[in-house]
Amino acid sequence: MITTTDKTSDGEPRGPLAGIRVLDTTGVVVGPVATLMLAEQGADVIKIEPPEGDLMRRLGGRPRKPGMSPKFLHFNRNKRSIVLDLKSDEGREVMARLVATADVFVSNMRPRALQSLGLTFAAMAAINPRIVHCTISGFAIGGPYAGVPAYDTIIQGLSGVAACHAEVLGEPRFAPFVLTDHLVGIVAAQAICAALLGRQRTGVGEAIEVPMFENAAAFVLSEHLDQRTFDPDGHMGDPRIMNPDARPLQTQDGYICVSANTDAQMRAFFDAIGRPELKDDPRFASVASRVVHVRAYFAIRAEAMRERTTAEWVEILRRHDVPAMPYHTLQSLLDDPQLRGSGVLTNEIQNNEDGQEESMLGLRHPNRYSNTGVPASRLAPRFGEHGEEILAELGFGADERRRLAGRGADAAE
The missing domain is CATH 3.30.1540.10 (formyl-coa transferase, domain 3)
Structure with a gap:
């Protein structure tokens, strides 16, 4: 149960998830989308990165600063970063302390990796029975694809998203953005919030499985089962959406x-x-x-x-x-008065290594809450930026922090 106040001491809004701590071991897009939603609703999201860092730091476009690609910046706002080598004793020591303080754990690791690193729900619940443990996977446990690796394009092709384009364009195409990663990330955030509400009634946490394929396939079929819903030989595909003139x-x-x-x-x-x-x-x-x-x-x-x-x-x-x-092009979208007026698209100021101010286009949480508000937008964290302060919060003294730095729990980049 949230016991913190809805606003900081200076009256700034904290968000409806203020007081909730989320341990985020996800990378690339689907998991960071889920934890971004939680962070921008006020949760304290601690991004736990391996020594090589989140792949999106390098994969998400040409960065102005090393490890800070455009996509990484937009998917990881309002989070804190610590570097942990979870294969090391030191990293596991820090992780155990984090689990004891956390409300939510989110991962998109495969089951075998979770087991080998001691990050299963059973292992965490033994430390903290109230933890909500969310695993985002490619495929649900119990099916023949369980444990098979997957990315957004794999899921788009398998779930029927690419086939919908084929119906209209004459050839299968991926959506020109990571559609199923975003979709499933949002679903995961909703499932986590539902589990937190359930925990208020029961007093204990639970494990959540959020499979990408099953969610994406349900998304497609709810639109396009059409007459097949009633007839084994019925037509599939909403004729309004599949029409060639269903476009700008x-x-x-x-x-x-x-x-x-x-x-x-x-x-x-x-x-x-x-x-x-x-x-x-x-x-x-x-x-x-x-x-x-x-x-x-x-x-x-x-x-x-x-x-x-x-x-x-x-x-x-x-x-x-x-x-x-x-109709907007990508370029004209940046000049839309509604996006500017509502504050979703804004100019951000950051300091470079020389202490000089640099501007960038930033995105802010689109949704509003009349009572708790949303916390002020913060830039995505540098690699390991908050390691020192997180270790201090966990009760590690200065000598212990020095011991841990560079030995599986880096305090800084």
Whole structure:
């Protein structure tokens, strides 16, 4: 149960997970996405890195500073870093003390690695019965793929994500971002919060298994089982989503995104494009009939949008209360006034090795909490940046900290 106050002594918000300590042994994307959500809701996330560091420090784009790639910066905000060699006695000694103080442990190691390092739920619960132990795996235990390694592209191809592109584009493609890593990371964060709530009732922790493949496949099938839900020979794939015109629509000077789904929006849309007679067309008179005749409906929509500029259509469609917004390129997204106004996209200031200030584009937690707020955004940690302070918090004296530094529990980079 959270016993800390919701705000710091100077009145700054702490977030709804203030007082929760999370031990994060994950790397790359899926695990760091999960722990990022917890960190930005106020949890104290301690990123436990092996001596070689998180691969994303090097894999996530060209860094301005060594070990601080762009992707690493964005996936690891508001965390602290300590370096532990968990294969060493010293590293395990520190880890045992951390487990005794923690509420949550998160890992994307395979079961064999967890067993060899003494990081199973049973081992941790023996030290701290209240710990919530979350393992993010490629595949669920019990199936034939259990223990097989996986990355996002493997899961996209296996779960049907790439096949959805094939239905529309004629060839399988991966989504141009690590879709299933993000999806499963969010699922893991939700499962952890649910387990913490359950712990308030029971007083004890539990083990959580969050498999990537099963979650991604359920995500795809919930959208696209369609008539196969009822009929073994039924059609699969939502015809609205699989339609080639289910995309940003070309205007005179660019593209626009339009969705008129309800009957009221349909009637308003036909008025907006100057085709009021189509409101009485039986093909489009109801949601059900528009699904059957989705190709014709989308073709009319696409043809109409070519007649005006994007700005003209946005103004007209908003006047008719039809959902519509301009299409963004990656570059124009950075200038979106909503992202700037809500504070999600912001300019951050960091100091370089010479003490000079450097600017960078930063991201902040999009969600807000009326009572507890969210903690101030902090830059991702340097490799082992907080080792010294974490060891001190665990009760290691100065002599012990010097002994541990460089021997499996590095206090600093």
